[in-house]
Amino acid sequence: MSQTPLTELDFEPIGGEIGLDPESKRKKTTYWKDVWRNFKKNKAAFVSLFVIALLILLVLIGPGMNPFDYRTNDYSVINFPPDSVHWFGTDTMGRDIWTRVWEGGRVSLLIALLGTLFPELIGMAIGGISGYFGGKVDMVIMRMIDVLMGIPSLIYMILLMLVFGSGNIVTLIIAISITGWMGAARSTRGLVLQLKGRDFVVASKTLGGSAGWIILRRLIPNILGYRVVSITMSIPSVIFYEAFLSYIGLGVTPPVPSWGQLIKSAGENFRYYPYQFIIPCMMVGITMLSFNLVGDGLRDALDPRLRT
């Protein structure tokens, strides 16, 4: 069949050891590298990530970019529309809106970040314990959550504001944490229940791993992937919640600005000075949208079924 005939030399046995485990020819990757590669494929999410980075940057350096501060009234420039001096215009007390928007962004984003992280940590710990130990512990915790969830969160808010005094950021974060951990606990518990029966967790157990070892080394890392999505997705709702609380007067109090506070005070003059209202609204909108899109992209990137 082949043109040149094969000779004795070609049929020389090679010998040597056969069937050794060959070295892998593929590039090394890690779980998170894979996730990042897939995340980048989602253009909207990728752009959103940049938008968030930009927002954070502006929140940090924005107030220092012009000579104004957020609380000094200047009655010579009341309700100026945006121009080259006051880039976003001024408000009814002549304060620079550019400065106030980024100053307010600090407050809003700080609350959003901490208001997401704290309840997540509390929820993960409680949900993890509930799911891992099961039985009576689980039943007590779950019934407690059922009861607590039945009470509208506004009631907690108002009560807490009465106790700690309203208007400061710490109170707000505590209030949001106290009302927000239940959802995280429930979801963590569900994930733990799922993972607990998986062979690699059972393997840890048969190797003598203690509850702490298993929860820290096996369960939390594997749950984190799933929780990251809902953490990202819940940031916008906390931002919105803060804006809402400020709007109804339970949030931060003037002169400290937050996006909700800015929207509230500008709402009264919306018909005459719409830019005062629209700019902070846009900030809230862009931030919420970006976080949602990033969360969406993360969910797809983390889903093993969609991974290639």
Add this chain to the structure above:
Amino acid sequence: MSDKILEVRDLQVTFDMFQGSVQAVRGVSWYLNRKETIGIVGESGCGKSVTIKTAIGLNPKSSGSVKGGEVLFEGTDILSLSEKEIRSILGNRMSMIFQDPFTFLNPTMTVGRQIMEVYLQHHPVSHREAREKALNILRIISFPNPEENMKRYPHQLSGGMRQRIMIAMALICDPAVLFADEPTTALDVTIQAQIVDLMNSLKDKLDTSIVLITHDMGVVAKMVDRVYVMYAGKIVEHGDAVTIFHHPRHPYTWGLLESVPRLDERTQEALPSIPGMPPDLIAPPKGCPFAARCRYAMSVCSRQEPEAYTLPEEGHWSACYLCHPDYIRLHGEKEWRSDQDV
């Protein structure tokens, strides 16, 4: 020629991944005659499932992974059909049984309904007729209490019963070709035996040709007429069942046969096995893909790929230099050394 109902010619399938291109199928040709059962045998990752998925049109040319070749079903090239045309063939003229019936069945629909749906999709008939048809097919496959069990949901049935439901769904439209992808692997041994017996009995009752994909030579021995042995995206040996089991000529086939423990033979100290594992098809080796695991590997094997060398038995060929005419001229024929050859 006219007897070939399905023919795959020089099929090449490559999947692009970020780590490189995986050449899953590298020039595979086989055919299936009317009323015949063939087996495609090989380890997981050898490309047998990809070949079948492509053959039933689940990898259309438009997806970009098919790099060449054609799949002729009753004369038309499956690869060039539109999605709609494929849908009208799939489940109707060609159907498939999967390894795990539980993931295949819809958990929220009664199994009877699911069998009927398949028929209704391809035939403009009333519900009552479809029901009759479903009952009929369940009787043909000797399903216990068909009337009663049709009203059940998948989770209410055992693994063996679910596999029978899937077989009923595959057969209700009286397909010309039935593909079975490891139909018994997920089942218990005693249930496996039932399913294999059932499929064998169907060959006589129905006009269906069967393509069986498996890694288990034991199942192959029970069911098929001809065998294609597949390795690293290529067919390395072909012959009728008796030839492949009694006069195999490719060392990979020898390995597959030896690794099945035989109950009619005594225990050995170490089980014969194929050492190592198949090559990663992201970078297929230059010479014979089996050379790295082959105890007969020669210097030519790692240099250039062997072609298919024709052997005396009807239709028998093997892609191994041990079957090269020059090798045979110099060293004589190399037969499988086993006490099975009497």
Add this chain to the structure above:
Amino acid sequence: MSEPRVLLELKNVKTVFKVKQGILTAVNGVDLVIHEGETLGLVGESGCGKSTLGKTILRLYKPSQGQVFFEGRDIWSYSRRERKEYTRKVQMIFQDPYASLDPLSVIGDTVAEGMDIHRITNSRQEREKQIMSLLHDVGLNQSHVDRYPHEFSGGQRQRVGIARALSLSPKLIVCDEPISALDVSIQAQVVNLLKRLQKENHMAYLFITHDLSMVRQIANRIAVMYLGSIVEIADSEDIYLENRHPYTRALLSAIPIADPVVEKSRQRMVLTGDVPSPVNLPSGCPFAGRCPHAADLCRQSVPPLREISPGHFVACHRSDELPHA
């Protein structure tokens, strides 16, 4: 050879679970002995309780009745320290090579988990050395130590699982269907590996499987289980050549032979029906419902496990009447 020492003994072990429909009896009064360095094959179909039995031995399930003795001590009377010590002596290999490795841990960390938990290695270098030698022992390429499990084939992953179990130098490894998820050609590799490791390390195996053909190659004795009960137990060769229980025969008969000529002429005993549910067990012999030889007596009373020749036990009322294998 002197009488081998008993390593593990199960006395009338019963493990039940509460389910919606009633009581699920997974293990129904099992007596079993595993000697040092031997392999006991435990064979049965899915749902027969063989995995539950394995997990009961690992202290993952507490038996509702009966006792498990390891080196003469009841494993449920252990102190906290003894419990941890027990995990060094008894290890497990899992069925599903995909589910049994943490997808977020590299191979090296997975193999070293036991050593980390028990703080066996003193330095980073020693840990590294141990990992490398374990990988070498199970035939894995040492360059894979920092790769993640999703890159590996089933056979390779199973080797990782074996290395992990081996890392604590256990006296007993419960192998829960270690090969049934693998290709036949790879199954033989893994069985050979397990045999070699047993010789080198003098461990005992409880080899749980549904496949009577492979277990013969590794087991010294084989126990056949059906619906939570042991129906036959004997030396490996006796199970194949002198088997007396109809269920053992059915299992053997169901295994295909890789030869189309032999296969066509072979007389086979194909069981009808499915394995009954272990919820609310039937009275009488558990196998009576599917047994071609079942008589009235079988449906009424549970046959005891009796010794018909030294070391060969059968639980069948009619085993004497049935023709020999």
